[in-house]
Amino acid sequence: MEQKAKTARQRAREEITEEILAAARARLTSQGPGELSLRAVARDVGMVSSAVYRYFASRDELLTALLIEGYDSLGAAVEAADRAVTDRADISERWSAACRAIRSWSIEHPGDYALLYGSPVPGYAAPQDTIAPATRVISVLIATLIDAHRTGAARVPSAPPAAPPGTESTVAAAMEFVKLRDESGTLSDAEIAMRTIMAWTTIFGTISFELFGHLVGSVSDYEAYFDQVIARVGHDLGIL
Amino acid sequence: MEQKAKTARQRAREEITEEILAAARARLTSQGPGELSLRAVARDVGMVSSAVYRYFASRDELLTALLIEGYDSLGAAVEAADRAVTDRADISERWSAACRAIRSWSIEHPGDYALLYGSPVPGYAAPQDTIAPATRVISVLIATLIDAHRTGAARVPSAPPAAPPGTESTVAAAMEFVKLRDESGTLSDAEIAMRTIMAWTTIFGTISFELFGHLVGSVSDYEAYFDQVIARVGHDLGIL
DNA sequence: GATTTGCAAGAGCACCGCTCTCGTTTGTTG
């Protein structure tokens, strides 16, 4: 029985669910994921703690919802930054814009960043629902790379350490991932896959080190440093 | 009044302190830092929770002690790996051994790794006592780099993106750090400092991504991949 | 030997995640 008119209860349920998520999200910006208290969130929305369990079966389920929201929020920010570059052939600008968007979002949402890319909650395994939103960021970067190679804007990866035999199997999963979103088939090089994963981990490693305080005694100007990192990994990828 | 013979009380205090730390450390390998329960640790050593407060003023202080122990443990492992390379002129081998030691230790001590390099506890600021142990790892890497440049084993950083003007101030703190442990003064290049920090963050970014599960869909053979990363950042540094 | 100090134990506080019960409200069905 299809019914387009939501009942008052359905409507209220959606609103309250969103309210709880918003409150949890707000708490997440000032606290960490491990310290997120379901009771405190309940108080924020004016409910008793047990009532929250009508909407989320457990604290972990709430965290999962926040995880998905976080990945989607970051992914959307990066996609928007890429889309904002009107000259689609300007690979360098698209790459820089996307990378800067990652860092900006991370700095604006440190709690969410810790939830997404910090130490995972030990007993908690992220369910399948999270992997699709989680791939949005890397998808933007790969799409830019594909465009770069398709239009010939990218130098072929230059000499130094070429991928040794066996690299294909090392990064096989990544190449499969790329193949799915590269109908032109221009990006089927293990060396490129290798460098892409490295670029990816370097970017997030840099942000993690900055946010988690490991660069305190080393880097004076985080933004300038990050721009340097962007430029260097971009150069290593043959773009920029 | 100097007394060389420790009293029974002093001796017991040291032993029990060590016992508590060992129990906490044991729990840390299977759980995360956030989940570490002081009460559970107390039960493990056969005490009541309040008794532990005679030895550690708070849970945070216990975490600080574990933090220092962790940094020292990792630092010692990396130092040992470097020291085990008898041919001190074999920069490539020393670099690889040190990097592999970082990863090995991290995999063997995932709980400690999360404590050291994962998301920090929000309200908790690491005290000064931790920074000295924390620099042991990077010190080993820098020492190897210094040797490489002193003996002429390192290629000068090749062309691509040379450090733009202003890089000196961006990584000024790092260059000061290097100068302190480089009496020969061979390593006073902003470009090298820049690349060193990048290598450092890339190595730990890679390990974090592996341990925190972000490489699941991309990398099939973590060890082979990490060896590749070692080789490429080593190449970028002019060694190897 | 008397006294000061260090220590383990216990009770207790406020908080946590989570479960269960109990009225009440809402939606559906006869």
Add this chain to the structure above:
DNA sequence: CAACAAACGAGAGCGGTGCTCTTGCAAATC
């Protein structure tokens, strides 16, 4: 419209947490 079923919020309660305070005992000092 009436009756039933489902969803809901509130509250009490369980076992757990970090931490404080008091109490009695043992060790070190005088």
